[in-house]
Amino acid sequence: KAGVTQTPRYLIKTRGQQVTLSCSPISGHRSVSWYQQTPGQGLQFLFEYFSETQRNKGNFPGRFSGRQFSNSRSEMNVSTLELGDSALYLCASSLRAGSGTRRGTDTQYFGPGTRLTVL
């Protein structure tokens, strides 16, 4: 079974531009989560999508947005890029999103990430 794929792998943008990153989850997985990884802050949760709906959201400004398509593929968009947005953006897929009535938590499998550099 193919793993999580992310495109592009590397991206260079300038301040003020916007960027769209793509993530294709493992076949059959319906939940996609996005993370930002930086040396100083570690892995920080951006948001999670399940069945085309945003289920959870981290503490990031509104410049960071995402969406999920009916085939579970997800995109995240960052508008008005800032130097501090330079990071490795990771997506992770799992079988389904958690819920208060469901026992256990599904394992998350990460993609290779998109390295974004903002100049």
Add this chain to the structure above:
Amino acid sequence: GENVEQHPSTLSVQEGDSAVIKCTYSDSASNYFPWYKQELGKGPQLIIDIRSNVGEKKDQRIAVTLNKTAKHFSLHITETQPEDSAVYFCAASNEAGNQFYFGTGTSLTVIP
């Protein structure tokens, strides 16, 4: 929300020795604890996980222990090899949502 602390931040061991990485968590509702290994230029890869109804889990040279009362869990790697060199992350999650809280990572170096 959940707070996960991970120690040490760096760890160097001689090949063949054991390595132990420890994490603590704050939310007693957390019930799932995965460990990830991240090599340079790659995304984190799941290496082992444990759920709160189990105290210990082992997979060849890797084991994880969980102490729910003390709210801490540890990764044990025995007979370390140079290819074990990487950054290791612990995480905690609960059934209230699918959000994972990650530790700050441990950079493990295995010296040949």
